[in-house]
Amino acid sequence: MIRVLLVDDDPLVRSGLRLMLSGADDIEVVAEAGDGGEVPALVDEYAPDLVLMDIRMPGVDGLAATRLLRARPRPPAVVMLTTFKADDQVLSALRAGAAGFLLKHTPPAEIVAAVRRVKAGEPVLSPAVTEQLIAQVTQGTATDQRPEATEARTRLDRLGEREREVAVAVGQGKTNAEIAAELYMSLATVKAHVSHILTKLEHTNRVQIALTVHHAGLA
Structure with a gap:
């Protein structure tokens, strides 16, 4: 329940x-x-x-x-x-x-x-x-000039290549199953990547990953 x-x-x-x-x-x-x-x-x-x-x-x-x-x-x-x-x-x-x-x-x-x-x-x-x-994320000055964009890119630089691909997919609103199919990974691997991304970005959930990806201009 x-x-x-x-x-x-x-x-x-x-x-x-x-x-x-x-x-x-x-x-x-x-x-x-x-x-x-x-x-x-x-x-x-x-x-x-x-x-x-x-x-x-x-x-x-x-x-x-x-x-x-x-x-x-x-x-x-x-x-x-x-x-x-x-x-x-x-x-x-x-x-x-x-x-x-x-x-x-x-x-x-x-x-x-x-x-x-x-x-x-x-x-x-x-x-x-x-x-x-x-x-709200995209309004105002150009994305690459906003402080949030610089911070977001700095955070994403902590990720490995595959982790970054998964993060971008999360930012695009894809489910774990959709990410697994798109990136040719097992569901367990996607879940592991998401867990590692949360730790490296110091986030608590997928929505915050998506926000970071949007701030960085990657979704």
Whole structure:
């Protein structure tokens, strides 16, 4: 079972999420919270695999709660929820360690699929959020002139040739299976490369790898 903690200040939103997730045989909502400040204690008590959390809450918001969780040993994955198509905190949330970002009006089947993908180690981003993310990463001065680009290229220089190929494929949104087929590797080899990339780049999830690749202008 995939154990999920729901965090949203709106009880109706939590109720709707619980209803849609309860229809899946492999997902269990173990607890709910109305504020990010409740999250650490609930994680200790219920040990969820994934936290589905609103980014905007009046008390401790999702961004602050994510930072608190990612600072802990073996934290659960975090998927952010928002009602805004162009949320100005997308990049901040992903840099803080969120494994994905979904719009609240995402169809139920897609939210269930997203929970499963994150549990499997894959990132999830609604198409509208992906468009906004790419726009934020590429806006402003030329890519090769931005400080983020220099830092990203420096990080990627730590990788070996095959690791770099895998990183670029991750940045293009490919799954492990797609990367394995494209680069003629076994699935186990791809997973090993991703693990090494995370360590070398000092990242916590695939979304951060993708951000680095985009900042470097390679995807």
